Amino acid sequence: MYRYDSYDQAIVDARVEEFRDQTQRRLSGALTEDQFKPLRLMNGLYLQLHAYMLRVAIPYGTLSAKQMRKLGEIAGKYDKGYGHFTTRQNLQYNWIKLADAPDILAELATVEMHAIQTSGNCIRNISSDQYAGVSADEVADPRPWAELLRQWSSFHPEFTYLPRKFKIAVIASDDDRAAMRLHDIGLKLVEPDGVVGAEVYAGGGMGRTPMVAPLIRDFVAEDEIISYLEACLRVYNRYGRRDNKYKARIKILVHEIGVEEYRRQVEEEFAHMRELGLNPPTQELARIRTFFAAPAYESGLSDEIDRSNPAFALWVDRQVAAHKVPGYAIVNISLKPIDGIPGDASAEQIALAADLAEAYSFDELRVTHAQNLVLPHVKKADLYTIWQKLVAAGLAEANLDLITDIIACPGLDYCALANARSIPLAQKIAARFADAERQADLGELKLKISGCINACGHHHAGHIGILGVDRKGVENFQLLLGGSGAEDASLGQITGPGFSEDGVVDAIEKVTDIYLAERENGERFLDTYRRIGMKPFKEAIYG
Amino acid sequence: MKILTGNDLASGDVIWWAGDGWSRQVSDAADVGTHGDELARAEEAALRVVGAYVIDATLDEDGVRPAHIKDRIRAFGPTVRPDLVEQPTEADIGKWVI
Numbered sequence: 147m148y149r150y151d152s153y154d155q156a157i158v159d160a161r162v163e164e165f166r167d168q169t170q171r172r173l174s175g176a177l178t179e180d181q182f183k184p185l186r187l188m189n190g191l192y193l194q195l196h197a198y199m200l201r202v203a204i205p206y207g208t209l210s211a212k213q214m215r216k217l218g219e220i221a222g223k224y225d226k227g228y229g230h231f232t233t234r235q236n237l238q239y240n241w242i243k244l245a246d247a248p249d250i251l252a253e254l255a256t257v258e259m260h261a262i263q264t265s266g267n268c269i270r271n272i273s274s275d276q277y278a279g280v281s282a283d284e285v286a287d288p289r290p291w292a293e294l295l296r297q298w299s300s301f302h303p304e305f306t307y308l309p310r311k312f313k314i315a316v317i318a319s320d321d322d323r324a325a326m327r328l329h330d331i332g333l334k335l336v337e338p339d340g341v342v343g344a345e346v347y348a349g350g351g352m353g354r355t356p357m358v359a360p361l362i363r364d365f366v367a368e369d370e371i372i373s374y375l376e377a378c379l380r381v382y383n384r385y386g387r388r389d390n391k392y393k394a395r396i397k398i399l400v401h402e403i404g405v406e407e408y409r410r411q412v413e414e415e416f417a418h419m420r421e422l423g424l425n426p427p428t429q430e431l432a433r434i435r436t437f438f439a440a441p442a443y444e445s446g447l448s449d450e451i452d453r454s455n456p457a458f459a460l461w462v463d464r465q466v467a468a469h470k471v472p473g474y475a476i477v478n479i480s481l482k483p484i485d486g487i488p489g490d491a492s493a494e495q496i497a498l499a500a501d502l503a504e505a506y507s508f509d510e511l512r513v514t515h516a517q518n519l520v521l522p523h524v525k526k527a528d529l530y531t532i533w534q535k536l537v538a539a540g541l542a543e544a545n546l547d548l549i550t551d552i553i554a555c556p557g558l559d560y561c562a563l564a565n566a567r568s569i570p571l572a573q574k575i576a577a578r579f580a581d582a583e584r585q586a587d588l589g590e591l592k593l594k595i596s597g598c599i600n601a602c603g604h605h606h607a608g609h610i611g612i613l614g615v616d617r618k619g620v621e622n623f624q625l626l627l628g629g630s631g632a633e634d635a636s637l638g639q640i641t642g643p644g645f646s647e648d649g650v651v652d653a654i655e656k657v658t659d660i661y662l663a664e665r666e667n668g669e670r671f672l673d674t675y676r677r678i679g680m681k682p683f684k685e686a687i688y689g
Numbered sequence: 690m691k692i693l694t695g696n697d698l699a700s701g702d703v704i705w706w707a708g709d710g711w712s713r714q715v716s717d718a719a720d721v722g723t724h725g726d727e728l729a730r731a732e733e734a735a736l737r738v739v740g741a742y743v744i745d746a747t748l749d750e751d752g753v754r755p756a757h758i759k760d761r762i763r764a765f766g767p768t769v770r771p772d773l774v775e776q777p778t779e780a781d782i783g784k785w786v787i
Contacts, residue, residue: 173699175736193740195763197701226773241773243700487769558759559767567762569769619757621787 147210147510148293148437150258157301158255161262165189166248173245190261191247194562198242200250201264206274206292206316207235207513211504214511216257218496224250229496231481231489233553233604234313235273235513236264240560262300267308269299269379273315275323276512279438280522282470284318285337290435291344291371292316294426297434298372305379309386310394312379313351325515325631327359328352328607330396331378336365343367348378348408349400350635352601357397358635360405362412373425377415381408440471441508441523447473451526458533460582464544466529475526477507479519479536480543480551484580487569488554489517498539506532515604515631516553516592518546548585549593549658550576553604557597557614558621564597566614566621567647571595574651579658588658591671592630607631609672610657611638612650623650627657627683628675641684656686690748692718693725694760695732695741703763704738711737715764718746718753754785761786 150158165185172182186192190201202217209217217237221229224246225239232238242250254260263270272292279287295314299305305312315326318335326332332347343365350359366374385403387393400408449472453459467476479499481489491499499519503511506528512520524532536542545551552575555561557568572595579585594608598615605611611626622644629638645653658671660683665674675683692715693706704711706728708719721728725743732738745756755761765786766774 173736179733179739193696193701195759196703196766197696241701245699558762559769564759567768569767573769616758621758 147208148205148289148434155255155258158258158260158262161189161260162248162251162255165251169244169248184266186247187265188262189247189251190264191242191244192265192562194240194560195558196560197240198244198247199560200239200242200247200261201232202237202239202254202259202261203264203271204236204259204513205296206272206278206289207276207515208274208278208289209503209511209513210257211500211509211511213257213259214500214503215497216253216259218493218500220250220253221496222493228490228492230487230556231491231513231517231519233515233517233555233602234271235276235515236271237513238556240556265311266306267310267312268306269295269302269308269312269314272296272299273313273324273329273515275317275319276514276520277323277467277476277522278318278512279440280469280471280474280476281319281321282468283320284335286318286335286342287435287438288316288318288333288335289438290431291333291335293434293437294372294431295375298375298426305383308379308383309388310391310396312382312396314375320633322631322633322635323514325604325607325635326350327635328356328604328631329359331375332359333371338365341367344371346374346378348412349397349405351395351397352604352606353395354392354599354601355395355398355401356601356606356637357401358637359397360400362405362409368431369425369428370420373419374412374416376424377412377419380415380419381411385411441510443471443474443523444525445473447525447527449473449526451529455530457537458530461533461542461544462529464546464548469523471523473526475524475529477521477524477529477532478514478546479521479541480545481518481541482545482551482576483540483543484550484576485573486540488552488572491519495539495541498535498541502532502535516547516551518551544582545585547590547592549579549588549591549610550585551592552576553592553594553608555596555598555603557595557603561597561602563600564614565599565616566597566623568595568597568603568612568614571612571614571623571647571650574647575654578651578655587662589670591658593654594629604631605629606637607635608638609670609675610654615644617644621647623647625650625653625657625687627680628672630672634672639680641680642688653687657683660686690720690746690753691722691725691743692746692753692755693721693728693741693743694718694755694763695729695738698736698739705764706732715755716752720748751785758787 347359507521558564596603626638729741
């Protein structure tokens with residue numbers, strides 16, 4: 147994992163003290179709320195429905211055990227004993243007192259963490275593949291690139307006041323586990339002819355105008371990626387719609403001027419950038435890479451797993467993924483218990499995850515955009531012990547990528563922007579489909595719920611998506627089918643008129659019944675939908 | 690009726706204007722008539738509240754009820770974590786939220 151150098155630490159420490167002073171000035175009345183609000187937002191502090199909310203950055207979703215433990219301690223000490231892992235691979239605390247915020251940031255700084263650029267019209271936390279560095283099919287570990295981008299984008303003076311927020315994802319596998327093409331810019335590391343570089347996608351995103359990012363360039367050499375991104379950002383920064391918040395994202399610019407014209411302008415800017423020699427020295431990427439060297443895996447380990455306990459075997463089949471090193475496995479920890487809240491973890495559960503990472507996963511964890519956790523380097527011989535500990539902590543649900551592995555934003559239970567509650571609906575759907583055999587029979591089925599058009603719950607990218615709306619003060623839910631955030635990215639289509647909370651649960655059951663009746667040759671729900679189209683589902687739902 | 694709500698500046702807690710100060714219980718909320726905006730400005734300037742705004746509510750035999758679901762959830766707390774709700778003055782306070 148990356149470790150701060152003295153510059154990183156000094157910057158973060160100075161930022162904490164700056165915010166401490168700003169907070170004191172706010173509490174004393176020296177700053178008005180209008181003056182203070184942009185300052186607190188630059189430090190991840192929002193004012194939500196019930197309290198201040200602090201969003202902590204987890205760079206590319208990677209954490210050490212020590213960092214995870216600190217997140218749990220803060221949840222217990224300053225919050226109400228839990229935190230919420232988000233679709234941006236971050237963590238949110240829901241019950242923060244303004245006066246405590248500087249102390250929390252100071253505690254985070256002791257473990258090389260912060261909340262900088264988790265809000266505002268800047269380049270946000272870089273997201274990545276939760277299997278980075280351990281997936282057999284990646285061309286390179288994307289984390290050094292994500293870290294390089296983090297350093298490049300942190301406090302970048304030119305990109306601190308963009309037309310709108312800007313999200314970047316980096317992946318390096320054909321399997322897209324990071325919804326890469328639904329970011330403002332997506333990088334996919336590729337290696338044609340043995341040379342590593344990146345495919346660059348620009349203009350993706352969800353929200354009120356969802357777009358799948360088109361390919362802007364099929365190859366950028368690795369030592370020119372930063373310059374090329376500078377060029378992409380410069381064109382956006384110059385022409386992005388600052389006049390209209392709802393048209394200010396890069397996706398609107400790319401859509402309005404067209405991919406060809408955007409590409410032409412970026413190439414023109416890129417040619418200019420090349421003359422300036424602004425690429426970081428190659429030794430900096432080499433330095434960063436050393437932090438992501440593979441841990442000291444043991445060799446000669448057995449791949450055998452004792453599957454005599456049926457519940458354990460079920461969990462292994464669902465939650466454990468292939469690791470590139472023989473004898474090791476990737477463990478997915480579900481934060482989606484049937485009666486739980488998607489993405490929420492108690493201080494004790496966070497502490498347990500830290501302990502497991504320290505004892506069994508070379509001190510490392512990942513957070514996924516699907517609001518789950520990952521132990522990336524687990525010996526297969528340790529799986530049973532880990533499972534037992536997860537069972538005791540209520541973290542052993544075996545539902546990865548099944549219908550109850552629901553992505554849900556905080557919704558109207560917490561969020562000031564929301565129009566409807568996401569969590570109770572997620573709980574009702576999970577309860578309806580709780581039977582393990584039924585879930586397994588339905589197979590991969592990604593269900594995603596957003597409580598408003600801003601789409602934090604990625605409803606556009608759900609095989610089944612749900613959007614909560616406000617219909618004259620009453621919660622109403624639109625149903626979407628056919629979305630995907632994976633390598634086969636697509637946007638879901640609305641089925642028709644919306645439903646009540648109970649009505650949408652019934653509608654989902656009808657949709658899954660059609661799938662079960664119509665599927666062929668091991669098709670997933672999404673495959674069947676794409677083959678037979680919306681009509682049969684619509685007929686089943688609306689009669 | 691019109692009532693005034695916001696968040697306590699220091700703690701962030703949801704608060705309701707009770708006529709002579711702020712309360713954490715919506716049942717204490719007072720009708721601010723046409724003076725809500727003026728009160729909000731004064732209380733924000735006095736550093737007692739942040740993000741104050743006037744909402745519609747009803748008053749009947751059950752007490753004060755914010756008109757919109759968002760404000761009823763603010764009054765009650767997250768509907769999915771009843772264990773975190775501040776001790777309500779009314780035992781069945783959760784029933785009228787949705």
